[in-house]
Amino acid sequence: MVCARDKIRQAKGKSLTQAQLQAVARLFAVLSEPSRLALLQALHAGPLSVSQLLRACSMKQANVSKHLAVLHDPRLVKRQREGTSIRYEIADPMVFSLCELVCGKMERDAKSAAALFHPEI
Secondary structure, X not given: OOOHHHHHHHHHOOOOOHHHHHHHHHHHHXXXXXXXXXXXXXXXXXXXXXXXXXXXXXXXXXXXXXXXXXXXXXXXXXXXXXXXXXXXXEOOOHHHHHHHHHHHHHHHHXXXXXXXXXXXX
């Protein structure tokens, strides 16, 4: 049985095909919109209805619906109908690991930049 760690080791030595690069780029494009990141952040605590997301993110319904559809296509969020409303939740928690990696890099970069101007920090 091949575990995830073995797959990563195997993938490190291989170049991605053009189609694979395009698929990766599409996923990063989905995550490049601040409104979508806000929706994912709101859903981190658990499933929410569209009306709860509207309040949590201070966005208009059309905007929330549009961004939820974009997040649903690559299966980052899933939806479930409950009566007349739809509840959304995170479908792939990997997105938070990715966000932690990106935020960690940004924090390290900020500390490095601050150290250039304020070495006493």
